[in-house]
Amino acid sequence: MAESAVSFLLQQISTFLLTQSTRLGGLEREIQFLKDELGSMRAVLKDAELKKDDDSELKKWVGQVRDVACDTQDVLDEFIMRFAHHHPDGFYGRVCNFYSSIKNIRARNRIYSKIESIKCRVKDISERHNRYRSDYDLSEKGSYAADVEDAVSHLRGNALLLEEDELVGIENPKSKLISQILDGSSNLKVVSVVGMWGMGKTTLVKRVYEAVNVKRQFQLHAWVTISQTFHMKPVLKDLIQQFYDxxxxxxxQQVExxxxxxxxxxxxxxxxxxxYIIVLDDLWKLDSWEAIKSAFPETNSQSRILLTTRIVDTAFGCCTKSNDYVHKMQFLSDEESWTLFCSKTFEDDCCPPHLVDVSRGILHKCKGLPLAIVSIGGVLASKDKSKVVEWEMILHNLGGDMEGIGKLESVKKVLLLSYNDLPWFLKSCLLYLSIYPEDRKINVEMLIRIWIAEGFILEREGRMMEEVARGYLNELINRSLIQVAELNLAGSIKYCNIHDILQEIILTKAREQNLVMLATSGDYTRLPDNIRHIAILEFVENHHDYNRFKHLRSLLIFGYRNQLNESSLSKLLSGRPKLLNVLNLRGAKLKSIPKEVFKLFYLKYLNLQDTGVEFISQCVGNLQNLEYLNLANTYVMELPIGILKLRKLRELSVFHEGDYSKNYIVRGFKAPREIGRLLSLEVLRSIDADNDETVREIGKLTQLRELSITELRREDGKELCSSLGKLTNLCELFVYSINxxxxxxxxHPISPIPRALQLLSLTGQLEKVPQWLSSLQSLTIIGLLGSGLREDPLESLQDLPNLVEIIFNKAYEGEQLCFKAGGFQKLKKLDLTRLQxxxxxxxxxxxxxxxxxxxxADCKQVNELPWDIQNTNKLQHLGFYNMGDxxxxxxxDKGSEEYQKIVKIxxxxxxNWIDGQWDTHFL
Structure with missing residues (x-):
């Protein structure tokens, strides 16, 4: 992580020197010195971090480099906070400048003193850096390759761990792979097996490779382990040796x-x-395949290449022909996991009753990962079966128990092989995930916003930050380090998660580096003084000194044992965490926002969703760096003019759901005049269209990707259509009528059409479906609520090529809906509600x-199934709510014709809604 801290700092220094040069004076030379020295150290940090666990002195040096990088960042940020303010012109401005100049002299001296102290530390660290380069064989290229080969040997050993057992759940994928290999296609065929570390890829492929019916099909057989540090010549020589053997x-002789x-x-x-059949085991990079694939002739000999990889892009990149095949490994089911665990842990394959609960708890952390199950089972097999406390210690401290215990330590080394291969900015993103509670599905939208606020996302010219952040997320998924927990119907990721074993390891790593801490009780005195990110799993009111929070960059509270009110929040912020970037207070019972919050100059992310906050003061304008403000489901109904000072604001969410005094209406907020000055806004939910000027101002927000507009009147329609034509980046649009x-x-025409629009929800009466709707080629979800249309709306929608979900709620007053042949080719979900x-x-x-x-739902005149529903092959769920008797x-009636149509779904x-609740039956 020292490499990440230094790399991040060097990027920050470059920006700092570029933007603050006129204010630096003599400090510029000192800061440039720090940049040069730390840049020199960065070249060997990756190598040093791999070796540090074996030597306490080297570990101490790496920690010192990390700490000095963090302290330097703090000083630079303090400088900007002190000197980057702009005072108004005129007499008042001159007075402000006079008093500021007196304060600034003291502040500049204090900052200069801090930089001099850091400079002395850097000089001392640099001297040891030069010595360690020779003592530990550290170089700019590093001896990373040698360490990787050692880790690979651990990986091979762990593969054998799985082969010692009759691995459950292997027969079905084995049969699939064998059928792909022996499918009779004459051309060379590539079969990729992809999955995260420890899923049994090598075991599966070896079983297939050694199957009798596979062996006898081929004249030549070879198995080569590629590894992370691919070298073409040794691989080809290994193949040649196996062929001639x-x-x-x-x-x-000439081969040598x-x-x-x-x-x-x-x-x-x-x-x-x-x-021939050749196995390329553990292929990391597509470049490795590109380097050697020309050695395999494309003949009509029915030859096969099998490869294993943990990188999804590599698996698909190697399988480019129509007859190639990619097999994705699956986690074991609960039943399969228990069978494997018992066979490895207990001599008679039967778990003693007094160990069932703790064994189930340990197994839960393995989440169906075969290598983890086998490794932990092997450790537990040597434990005293009568001492439950020893088993509970492993359950509660699984990450720590991996240190120094042969088989568990091997699991850690296999995982760290993937971690160490990450570029520095992805390491930061991955380690930050340790801040989330175990078994918590992680909201991808929130995660991306926090990554951006923390500064983990590097700017890319011509690309929005969110787009870059999604690229980071996809790369971590591609490397099998993050799992997709839930997709929406359009295939986008809604939730992700991280395997419990991996989370334990990265949490341990983050703690070692004072990066992230999880606080599970009210005793915050145990936290290190220089901790940067804290997640409080259950807030408890106490009276401890909060000065240890002064280095904090993020504070997230996920639950409350004692309610967090204005007084307790003021105490929590009394330690002056003046460099705080992220503050998540979702669910707190706050009615107002304490003044301490508005002093957080660097605050970029403020989440007050589901709190009791009733108003926002003008002081919000002090948060000059705020990018995300979430006031969803609060009681805020109007924003002050001070909000217009937040020129960096990317997201503004102020709305309240659940106010059903008016059907379908989501309550929004009244915006100040000239809301169009917030030119960085990408998400705006939900602004009241209280006059023509507000609707016109929306058209100035050309960066908007998501827009929700409420209280729309009929006379506002033309102006809204005009504004929509200017929002070329718009992806989601929600429109609510005033009643x-x-x-x-x-x-009214929209020009140009917002081609990127993917989600459209219109709530209110429609005389006709808007003509421009049929031109939304990217649209995936359409919701028409309370439209009261008299003509079939499907005519306008049937040719939209990417539509996957339709929601009609009181949207149509006709007797029949007709889905014509050739239309709605991708539709996955159809919701028909209150079509009376x-x-x-x-x-x-x-x-x-x-x-x-x-x-x-509530379509009571429908007395027969919609169509020959039994012919809809992919139908998984059929729901009828408050339908006719x-x-x-x-x-x-199981004997009825209608029942027979649905029996296979x-x-x-x-x-049915009875006495204020749903009376639900599953057929």
Whole structure:
């Protein structure tokens, strides 16, 4: 992590010197010195961090480099906070400047003194740096390769751990792979097996490779381990050696002196007209495949290449032909996990009753990962079965127990192999995930916003920060370090999570470096003085000294044993965490925001969602660096003019859901005049359209990706359409009329059409479906609520190529909906609610081929199933809520024709609203 801290600092210094040069004076030379010295150290830090665990002196030096980088960043930020303020012109401005100049002399001297102190520390660290480069064989290129090869040997050993057992759950994927290999296709075929560390990729492929019916199909067989530090010549020579061993002949002498090109040509010539199977185990980079693939001839010999990798892009990048195949490894089920655990842990494969609960708890942390189950089972097998306390210690401190315990330490080394391969900015992003409680599904939108606020995301010219951050997330998923927990119907990631074993390890690593701490009780005195990120899992009121929080960059509270009110928040911030970037207070019972919050100059992320906050003061304008302000589900109804000072604001969410005094209406906020001055806004939820000027101002916010506008009147429609034509980046749009009887007049042309729009929700009366809607080629979700349309709205939607979800709620007053042949080719979810006049739903032949979810609610005149529903092959869920008695009786009668149509659908729900709650039945 020292490498990440120094790399981040060097980036910050470059920006600092560029933007603050006129204010620095003599400090510029000192800061440039720090940049040069730390830049020199960075070249060997990666190598040093790999070696530090074996030597206390080297570990101490790495820690000192990290600490001096963090302290330097603090001083630079303090300088900006002190000297970057601009005072107004005129007499008042001159007075402010006079008093500021007196204070600034003292502040400049204090900062200069701190920089001199850091400079002395850097000189001392630099002297040891030069000595360690020779003592520990550290170089700019590093001896990283040697350490990687050691780690790879651990990986191979762990693969054998799995092979010692009859690994459960392997037969089905084994059969699939064998069928792909023996499918009879004549051309060379590549089969990739991809999955995170420890999932049994090597075990599975070895079982396939050694299967009798596979062995006898091929003339030549070879297995090569590639590893992270790929070198082409040794790999090709290894292949040649195996080929000649198989034909029982010596390798020609000239092979030893061949260069890479000649070796490739030799292998290709040797394999020509032969049927071969080659395994490339643990392929990391696509470049490695590109370097050697030309050695494998594309003949009609039915030859096969099998490869294993933990990198998703590598797996698919190697399988580019139509007959190639990618197999994604799956975690073991709970039942399979228990079977494997018991077979490894207990001699008779049976868990003693008094160990069942603790064993289940340990197994839960393994989350179906075979290597973790086998490794932990092997450790527990040597434990005294009568001493439950020893087992509980492993359960409660699994990350720490990995240190120094052979098999568990091997699991850690396998994982760290992937971690060490990350670029420095991805290491920061991954370690930050340790701040989330175990088993918590992580909201991707929130995670991305916090990453940006923490400064982990590097700017890329021509790309929005959120786009870059999503690229980081996808890369961590691609490297099998983060798992996708939930996708939306359009295939975008809603929630992610991290494997418990990995989380334990990165949390331990983050603690070692005083980066992240989880506080599970009210005793905050145990936290290190220089801790940077704190997650309080359960806030407890206490009277401790909070001065140890002065280095904090983020404070997240996930739960409350004692309610956090204004007084307790003031105490929490009394330690002056003046460099705080992130403050998450979601769910706190605050009615107002203490003044201490508005003194946090560097605050970029402020989450007050689900609090009792009733108003925002003008002091919000002091938060000059604020980028994300979340006031969702609070009682704030109006924002002060001070909000217009927040020129860096990216997201402004102020709304309240659940106010059902008016049907369908989400309560928004009244914006100050000239809201269009917030030119950095990308997300705006939910602004009241209280006059033409507000709607016109929205058109100035050209960076908007998400917009929710409430209280729209009929006369505002033309101005809104004009503004929408200026929002070329818009991806999500929610429009709410001022009441359920008000017409949304959106028939006016929009030019240009917002081509990026993916989600559109219109709540209010519509005379017609807007003409421009049929041109939204990127649209994936459409919601029409309270529209009261008299003509079938499907005509305007059927040709939208990417539509996956339709929500009609009191949207149509006709008797029939017709899904025509050829339309809605990607539709996965259909929600028909409160269509009071609807009697039939017709689907023409081959219609709705991808439908997975059908929900009908309060459509009481529908007395028969919508169509020949049994022919909808992909339907997974069928839900009927408050439907007519006649239809419900048919569905519940197992002898009826209607029941026979739905009997094969996996999940069928019938529910009625009775006495204020749902009476639900599953067929």
């Amino acid at each position: 198989e034909i029982k002949q010596p390798v020609p 002196s061949m260069d890479g090109d000649k070796l490739r040509a030799f292998v290709k010539d040797f394999l020509k007209e032969k049927r 359920e009887d008000e017409i949304l007049d959106l028939q 006049q609807l009697k039939w739903v017709r689907v023409e032949k081959d219609g709705l081929p991808c439908l997975q979810y059908l929900i009908m 006649e239809l419900v009786m048919k569905l519940q 996996p999940e069928i729900v019938i529910a």
